[in-house]
Amino acid sequence: MPTGVALHDAREQLFDAAERILLRDGPSALTSRAVTTEAGCAKGVLHRHFADFDAFLAELVLDRIARIDDQAAVLRDSAGSGTVTGNLTAALTEVFESVAVSIVALITFRDDLRARLRRTRPAGVPVLTEATAMIGTYLAAERELGRVAADADVDTLAPTLIGAGHLLFADRGDPPPGAEAVRKVVSTVIAGVAR
Structure with a gap:
């Protein structure tokens, strides 16, 4: 994923991605990598908005x-x-x-x-x-x-x-x-x- 691409409402996009993973695959599939991949953003985006997973x-x-x-x-x-x-x-x-x-x-x-x-x-x-x-x-x-x-x-x-x-x-x-x-x-x- 290229860096420097603006992500509007990053928190909500990450939350929605996590929800989709939870509903589709369950809690064991929920990782930071899975969330950022589902959201279509770099892993660093999650860590810019949250201290840790x-x-x-x-x-x-x-x-x-x-x-x-x-x-x-x-x-x-x-x-x-x-x-x-x-x-x-x-x-x-x-x-x-x-x-x-x-x-x-x-x-x-x-x-x-x-x-x-x-x-x-x-x-x-x-x-x-x-x-x-x-x-x-x-x-x-x-x-x-x-x-x-x-x-x-x-x-x-x-x-x-x-x-x-x-x-x-x-x-x-x-x-x-x-x-x-x-x-x-x-x-x-x-x-x-x-x-």
Whole structure:
């Protein structure tokens, strides 16, 4: 790759390249060389923007967490519209059809990355923790509107939905589950509290 070629939004291009690798080949294939090759740039570009590869990966995880935060705002605003089951089905599908499953595997796979993330996120598994908070906040909003039972334990329902969703989407060897499979899990988990 020639040097001196301007790379617009280098960070985002590198993040997108890493995401494609994670989705296509999994966390074991994610190396700095693979990322820069996928992004179509020299390896030095990554090191100009990040102290080391684990710093890059930590920033990638934080960037993807920010996307969940954006999704959380949309889901929270959907409270009172559509159906609770439909909204949760769409939210879980969006979270897990993204790179979230691969990010969880990456965090589990790389000890240095996990240690770096623990400095600012001491509890839970990054990405899953934020997705759980998103679902919990939404369920609480629906509880306030009376579409979820007043005595619903959203602090238990949210991680249950995230765990079940993660298990549905975790097998990279099979095609992702269809909407009906996700809807069935959501319906089962919230059966006792949906109004």
